[in-house]
Amino acid sequence: MQYRKLGKTDVNISAISLGTEYLINLPRDHVVSVIHSALDHGINYFDLFFAQPEFRDNMGYAFKDHRDKAMLAAHLGSTDQNGQYERTRDLNLAIEFFEDFLRRYNTDYVDVIYLHNSDGQEDYDLVMNGGFLDTAQKYVKEGKAKFIGFSGHTVSTAKQAVESGYIDILMFPINLANNAIEGRKDLLNSCVKHNVGLIAMKPYAGGKLLQKDQVMSLEHWQLGADKREMEKPSVITPIQCISYVLSQIGVSSIVPGCKTVEHLKETLSYFNATDEEKDFSNVIKYFQQYVEGECVYCNHCLPCPSEIDIGQTIRLFEMAQNGITPEIRSAYNAMQKNASDCVQCGSCEERCPFGVEVIAKMEQVNKVF
Numbered sequence: 001m002q003y004r005k006l007g008k009t010d011v012n013i014s015a016i017s018l019g020t021e022y023l024i025n026l027p028r029d030h031v032v033s034v035i036h037s038a039l040d041h042g043i044n045y046f047d048l049f050f051a052q053p054e055f056r057d058n059m060g061y062a063f064k065d066h067r068d069k070a071m072l073a074a075h076l077g078s079t080d081q082n083g084q085y086e087r088t089r090d091l092n093l094a095i096e097f098f099e100d101f102l103r104r105y106n107t108d109y110v111d112v113i114y115l116h117n118s119d120g121q122e123d124y125d126l127v128m129n130g131g132f133l134d135t136a137q138k139y140v141k142e143g144k145a146k147f148i149g150f151s152g153h154t155v156s157t158a159k160q161a162v163e164s165g166y167i168d169i170l171m172f173p174i175n176l177a178n179n180a181i182e183g184r185k186d187l188l189n190s191c192v193k194h195n196v197g198l199i200a201m202k203p204y205a206g207g208k209l210l211q212k213d214q215v216m217s218l219e220h221w222q223l224g225a226d227k228r229e230m231e232k233p234s235v236i237t238p239i240q241c242i243s244y245v246l247s248q249i250g251v252s253s254i255v256p257g258c259k260t261v262e263h264l265k266e267t268l269s270y271f272n273a274t275d276e277e278k279d280f281s282n283v284i285k286y287f288q289q290y291v292e293g294e295c296v297y298c299n300h301c302l303p304c305p306s307e308i309d310i311g312q313t314i315r316l317f318e319m320a321q322n323g324i325t326p327e328i329r330s331a332y333n334a335m336q337k338n339a340s341d342c343v344q345c346g347s348c349e350e351r352c353p354f355g356v357e358v359i360a361k362m363e364q365v366n367k368v369f
C-alpha cells in the first residue's frame, strides 16, 4: 500500500481506500471477509454512507477489534427510510442516524463526519447555514468526530465548501470522463491551496468507463457536472482509471467500491502494474474539451536522459501556482532529479501526445522552485 497525506490532517491515508456501497444486503461473513482483507492489505479509510441497520451492524462487527486501524467516515444526512437510502435535510433525523452510527459501530467517535451529498446553491446554503455544519462542529468539540468533510457532485458548491475554511476533507467525483469539465481544475487547485484533503469517488464514473460501449450516458453524480453523453474508446482498464485519478492534483485517496475479496485484490493489483499498464495517454484524448498543450501527468514522454520524472515535476509546479506549501516543497526536494537537470534535448516533446512544451515548462519550474 502507498500512503498519502490527507490535507491539513495529521493522517496518512491509503492511496486506495474502500467505498462500501456494494457491501449492502450481503451476508455478514461476506462483508467481514472483504473488510478484513482490506485491512490486511493496508487500507485504512472506509467510506460508510449507508445507514441501513443490518449494513451498520455487519460493519460494526467487521471493525470490532480493528477500530485503531481504520478511519471511519460517516455522513450526516444519510438515513434509512423503509430499508432504502434516503438523504435528509431534517436535522433531527440526521442526528438520530449519526448517534445510531456510533452505537452500531460500537465506537465513541468517527474520523470524518461528512456534510452529506450537497449539490446546488440552495442546498449548500441550507447545509452550511441551517444547522448541519454547526452540528458537525459540535461533534468535533465533543470528540465524537475528528474531521469535517463535505461530499457533493457540483464544482461550484464544492469549491465554496473548500474555500469556506470550515472543512478538512472534500469527497468529489474524479475520473477520466470529467477530466475537462468546467471548473474542475480550479477546484483541485483550491483543495491544494487550502490544504483540504481530497477523496476521489467514482473513479470508473459509476462503471461507465469500463463498459464496452463507445458512447456512454453519464449522470450528474457520476460526472460531477450536468448529465451528458460522451464518446470513449471501447477498452479502458480499471488500472488506467485508477492511475489517472491518483495522478490528479490534490487527490489523497480514491474509494472504489469492491463487492468481493477477489475484486478488492484486482483493484489493489494497481500497485504491481507496469508503467505501460498504468499509461492512460491513449484514452484521455477521447474526452471532450481536452485542452491541447496541458500536461495530464501521464509520463508518456519518458524516458528522459536526465531521469527527470516529468509528469510529477509539472504536477508539483502546477500545484505550486497558488503558493509553495511545505508539502509541495518537500515532494519536489524528494525527487532525485528535477527541472534544473533538464538538458533541453527535446525528446520528451517529440513523445508527448498532448503538445506540452516541456522545455519551456522546465525553465518555469526551475524559476519557481
Ligand code: SF4
Pocket: 281, 294, 295, 296, 297, 298, 299, 300, 301, 302, 310, 311, 314, 351, 352, 353, 354, 355, 356, 358
Ligand atoms: S509532458 Fe506530455 S507526455 Fe509528459 S507527462 Fe505531461 S502530458 Fe504526459
Ligand code: SF4
Pocket: 303, 304, 305, 306, 307, 308, 310, 341, 342, 343, 344, 345, 346, 347, 348, 349, 358, 359, 362
Ligand atoms: S528536454 Fe529536458 S525534460 Fe525533456 S527529455 Fe530532455 S532532458 Fe528530459
